[in-house]
Amino acid sequence: MKLWAGRFHKEPDQKTNDFNSSISFDSRMVREDIEGSIAHASMLGACGVIDAEESEKIRAELKAILGEIEAGTLAIDPESEDIHTFVEGELTRRLGPAGKRLHTARSRNDQVAVDIKLYLKKQCRSLHAQIKELILVLCRKALESKDAVMPGYTHMQRAQPITFGHHLLAYAEMFLRDLSRLEDTEKRMDVCPLGSGALAGTTYPLNREMTASLLGFGGVTNNSLDGVSDRDFCMELAADIAIAMVHLSRFSEEIILWCSWEFKFIELDDAFSTGSSIMPQKKNPDIAELVRGKSGRAIGDLTTLLTMMKGLPLAYNKDMQEDKEAIFDAVDTLRMCLTAFIPMVDTMKVLRQNMRKAAAKGFINATDCADYLVGKGIPFRDAYKITGEIVAYCIENNLTLETLPIEKYKEFDALFDSGIFEAISLENCVNGRKVTGGPAPQNVEAQANRIIKELGAAQ
Known part of the structure; x- marks a missing residue:
């Protein structure tokens, strides 16, 4: 039975019902839906809105339903309109009229808002833990390669000498910013919308702060219209994920280049490479390529959310049902990429000699040659010109700055x-x-150890 039955004289068309249904994707929030309902029932009983005994029965049965779902003994009905309908229907089937009292002073509008916030708060922490793990892997690898000289690039041209450890820590800095963004996003979504009702609150004497506290929120939303129509937290998390995926994509691009024969700076472990069905010599960096490709998917999820929200009047509109598939996909995509990417980086072999050879052939110490002349009293622009002429001579005569007599x-x-x-x-x-x-290697060591210490202290 539909939660909105009563106003209508006939059942909806089956195709319309299927189109309207969200159970196929919002069922993943079943735990959050039941947790929200338990907190709501506790508050209703404490405030005298429903009988305290009925409140206790509702909470006990909700816990039983959740236990059975997680144990696999109760299947979620795919014919239900959404997860809220299924849970309330199952509760009513078991408790009768008492089950129907759960929805007192609540709308599906504030109910879904609290469900998705509870769910995404957990996802923020999960993604935070994975990115933190990646950063620690990068720091360990950087310490191992703090003195492995390689060419640094601009415009994909060899530019100046750096170390592989320094290069890895550049990505560690990017991912540290991703951690910070996730933390900020979780702070902004840490307000409970329950009690906002459909859009205008309720006349029942609720204790919204009690509900928020029971659910682990830091406070309550201050405006009922905003409480049910806000999806900033979805868009913000999707933006965080899209940026993190761009960082992974940039890193993937370099890994793909580095393990090619043209560079051969690294070698990926066999467990994180694939071969060719026709070319037996091939060892392909498929994981890095897939991560690079999936970054477009995460960017698309962000675009979906921004586009979906941009023209919506207050308060709730059915368009907002589209928030879940997009944000769930973004979360799943980043998690899946990190799960494969972290051990790939952790097990890759660094080919120091090849890096050093590429650095020697690239005239990347030309700036240092010019600086040497500046130290002798020559203006930098003159030193720059002289060094450029030396480089040109070396190229013509197959020499390097180090082998020029x-x-x-x-x-x-x-x-x-x-x-x-x-x-x-x-x-x-x-x-x-x-x-x-x-x-400088001492800088790389200090930076890596500082990050490891900070992340350890943040546990």
Whole structure:
């Protein structure tokens, strides 16, 4: 039986009923729906809105229903309109008129709002834990590679020497911001909408603060219209997820490049690679490619939510049923990607020698050569020009700055002496960049340990 039966004289068309139904996706909130109902029943009994004995019966039966669902002995009826209808119908079937009193001073509008908030608060914490795990993996890998020299890039051209540990910690910083965004989102959704009714509250003497406290909320919503029509928290979480997926996608792109023969900076573990059905030599980075592809899916979920909400008048509209599939998919996508991505990164092998060889061939110590001349009193722009001419000569003669003879250096400028080779040593170039945020190994070690300590303290 529909919760809204009474006004209508005939049953809805079956196809209309199927189109209107949300049970196929909102059934995942069954625990939250029942938890919200238990808290509501407790408050109704405490406030004298319903009999205290009936309140106790309702709560006991709701707990029994949840236990049976989670044990697999009670199946959720796919013909129910939504999870609220199923739970209330099952409760009424068992308790009769007492079960019908549960919905006193409540609408499905504030009920679904509290359900999805309860559900997404849990998902925020779950995703937070996974991203934290990824950051710790990156920090451990960074410590192992704090002195592994590699070329840093701009425009996908070799630019300046850094270390692989420094590169990994750049992603750790991105994911730390993702943690912060999730924390902020959870704070803003930590207000309970129950008691807002359909849109205008209720005349019953409710204790909304009691309900919020029982459900673990930090407070209550301050406006009944906003309480039932707000989906900012869905859009904000979807934005958090989309940004995190963009970070994963950028990282995936580099992993795909790094494990190609053209780079060969890393090698993925066999457990996180696939082969070809026709080319026996292939070892494909399919996980990274899938993560890169699925980022578009998360961006699409955010676009769905923003577009769905942008033209809605207050208060609740049926359009808002579309919030769940989009936000659930976004949550599921990020979780699935992290589950595969974390062990892939943790087990990848770093090929230090290949990184070092690429760094040596890229003239990425040219800036340090120019800085050496600046230290001799030459203006930077003049030093820049001289160094550019040296690089051009090296390219023409298949040399590097490290293999160019000192006699040839002196032909470009008499101020060069043997100290140039120490100045342009890739290791020295990296070790000298001790400025805060720089790639010196001691900086990488300090940064990784600081992050590990902060995340450990946050547990």
